[in-house]
Amino acid sequence: MSDDIRVIIADDHPMFRQGLRALLEALEIGVVGEAENGPAAVQLAHDVQPDVVVMDLHMPGGNGIEATRTITRTSPHIGVLVLTMFRDDDSVFAAMRAGARGYLLKESGAEEIARAVRAVAAGEAIYGPEIARRVLTYFTDMPDPRKSAFPELTDREREVLELIAQGRNNGEIAGILFLSPKTIRNHVSNIFMKLHVADRAQAIVLAREAGLGT
Template identity: 35%
Template sequence: MTDPIRILVADDHPIYRDGLARTLEEDPACRVIGQATNAREAAEQVAALRPDVVLLDLSMPEGGGMAALAAIREMENAPKVAMLTVSENDDDVLRALKAGAMGYVLKGVAGPDLVRIVKDLAAGQSYVSPSLAMRILNAMRSGSEREAHPVDSLTKREEDILRLVAKGLSNKEVGRALDLQEKTVKHYMTTILQKLQVRNRTEAALMARERWAEKPAR
């Protein structure tokens, strides 16, 4: 039997936080191992409890979700982190993704959808609420118009790998699909992130999808 996903929930509103925990634990694949009320508590509990997935409210006291995210990302074997927030501000979304968040989820999400998102995050997939995704792509595009798009610098093999990553496949699944060792895929992903000058798979996938929408596959 597969071990349940260990989840930590950080939000300063107790009624919402408790309801969120109950919703997640209704699924046997999920187990809420801790709850935090501010950024400091969130970082401390992650260090002590070592969850698989962390859900952070963006506007918590003592620095907010971004401060907690920064502290968590510094930890060895850091868990997957998603922001769970009411903010639809483009700058907030981009800032969170660039800082290493694998997900940006709006609080209006339905319970079953949230459980699915948590499972996807635990499996190494990224998530941005659909209502925000296109706006974020446009925001990334509007920063500057460059003659040579970074995605165009990828080799055919790197593009093949990134296309599968953008579909939500893990490194292991990409390796199986392309007949590569998982460590080889990891090496390629490191090179891809460097070429695109992004910090994580989520931002790489967003940038690539935007470019591929403009340019047919080679």
């Protein structure tokens, strides 16, 4: 095989395994083993040491998530590419947390599957278009932990605290925010009161622990 990529297919449907094997071999990607459930995939991966395991998620006798976690923990050089019918967020993120480098739906085209296998074998992370959009949406919609760290502060007070955490003095903060020094002093006093700190040093410690000022 021109690519010298060695693949194991883990899926509980023999016909699907047969079809995927034929597809990959036609594209010069070698299939060195097949498994019908998670434990069998783990054992085969241990014995054969392939470059990639193409893993279904839901199989009787042991699911693909646990198999992926075990394979990536014991043999981190082996890449796991999930190929499944399941597109729900729980499945996608469970696979990512388990260490899968890629996630495709079974409706993907032959070239897309082959490209993903090669990418995973090369150490890259790859996701089908729908899965990539789902992942991007998830991270885009995640709340900023810096904004949720001190819910008792107003937006302006949080801005002031951010600058305090950067080591700015009141005069510098006033210039940056185009506010009067007196207004900044009032904001600083309110911040100290709300955070129950006695001085600037304690406020800086709290703010930096929450990720502000970096």
